[in-house]
Amino acid sequence: MLRPPDHQVAGHQAVEGQLGPLVDGAGLLYKTLQGDDRGAQEAAFYSSFSSDPRVPPHVRAFFPGFHGTQLLPASDGSGPHPHLVLDDLAAGLRRPSLIDIKIGACTWYPSAPDDYIRKCLKKDRDTTSLALGFRISGARIHQGGDAGFWRPDREAVRRFTAEDVRRALRQFVSSNPASDPGPPDCAFASAVYGRSDGVLAQLLELKAWFEDQTLFHFYSVSVLVMYAREEVEARRAGGGVRVKLVDFAHVMEGNGVIDHNFLGGLCSLIKFISEILTDPDECLAEPSKAHLSFENGS
């Protein structure tokens, strides 16, 4: 009855005998606890967060509901393995388009071992994390009717430049996502990003909390954005737009300091999305990739 979710766009997948999350089709997702510290850390975060009275309900709604841990046969065929029992965030959405955006210029936590920091720092520099304050980890975008999904492949996503990210955020809300090299039409931008309960409004709500909260520092956490194209095309209220936070294996206590790393990246993402709403038809000019000095700038 349990099966791999068809809506996963990043992280370990339960295919070809590997460990990965499973869904029950009735609203729950079972996430394999990773054997190292990460699994224990994520379970501890969910347990702490879900009972923390300082988190207001409208903020809690951005997080997957947590229903404890459970021993289940693992997706790789090995014996019983502990799983986090979480809300399936895509439950009830028909063929959702999804994009996974890892927030923060810095994906490593300050107390991490040196070799871990070096590895993350290299990846943050090689991807757009350091430059933009976030990177896209994966996406799948419904192409309408029975045309299935357009998915950039994982290697291509890893090599995304700032301009690729700008384009992907437009493709995500376009009726012609695969229109390379032509421009994506941003047909659903106002319905998905712009509505009063759309992505931008939800990100701004999240931002207001991050300007104030000093409880947690969310390293390497993703914003998962999704919507159902059919609902948007049918102009159904909400369009199935959901904004959620996922992947809490590297959350640290805030110790009275705001999460300036997450907040900075979130503000950068907000600016990218605002610009799509301001200039949905903007021609994507080729940017200069060189490091520019001001020496000729007077």
Added chain:
Amino acid sequence: MLRPPDHQVAGHQAVEGQLGPLVDGAGLLYKTLQGDDRGAQEAAFYSSFSSDPRVPPHVRAFFPGFHGTQLLPASDGSGPHPHLVLDDLAAGLRRPSLIDIKIGACTWYPSAPDDYIRKCLKKDRDTTSLALGFRISGARIHQGGDAGFWRPDREAVRRFTAEDVRRALRQFVSSNPASDPGPPDCAFASAVYGRSDGVLAQLLELKAWFEDQTLFHFYSVSVLVMYAREEVEARRAGGGVRVKLVDFAHVMEGNGVIDHNFLGGLCSLIKFISEILTDPDECLAEPSKAHLSFENGS
């Protein structure tokens, strides 16, 4: 006629035959151009910035006015040396208290050489930059009457912990700044930080610009906060409160992306200052310095 400014709290000082800035006592400051790239970069920034029509006047007011470069005998006695001619930011203020706060968790720019990055990253980790998104670089705080200034020594400032920073931001607006180990009284908090044209209001104005501007990325730039105790005690309008940005040797072009590193650090500083206004009498509890996990948090 030129002399070292008596209000400098960080950076190279023109004392004991060293190179450093000079003031003319009539409103101008002459900053020695550093011989390496930094001097050229800073001159290029001022030149570019001062003629950029995209910078609104209320934002320009946070920056020192720029009046070109000029050859002058250097403060170390060597021959003519190029200097930036800038507004003396403390001009007209009698015995100003100052604090220099370097903004950003990351003080290195992405295109920097590896050894420079390593050096900065180590310093960012060893100071509060990484944890808080900013660090204090220096301060001097007037003690009232003829008692002169209280200055934390440079070595002590380098070792500041998060709690030391919290305390220093309170001392800065206290009538008893040197009251260690007793609590600073925050007597001037509302006059300096809280007024409608005070430090917090000005930082929020700066924040609004940083949420939107994609022109510049300000690495290793400081917010310099100052006020004149006598004016505050005499309840003169404004209290001589000034908030300025200084040190532009590592400003990069923004290339259409907001400066999420500076913005994140600025938001963290804003939170620290807001808390002083909310709880001016708060007893400073000793924080846990250990890395906390959530494993016992359920």
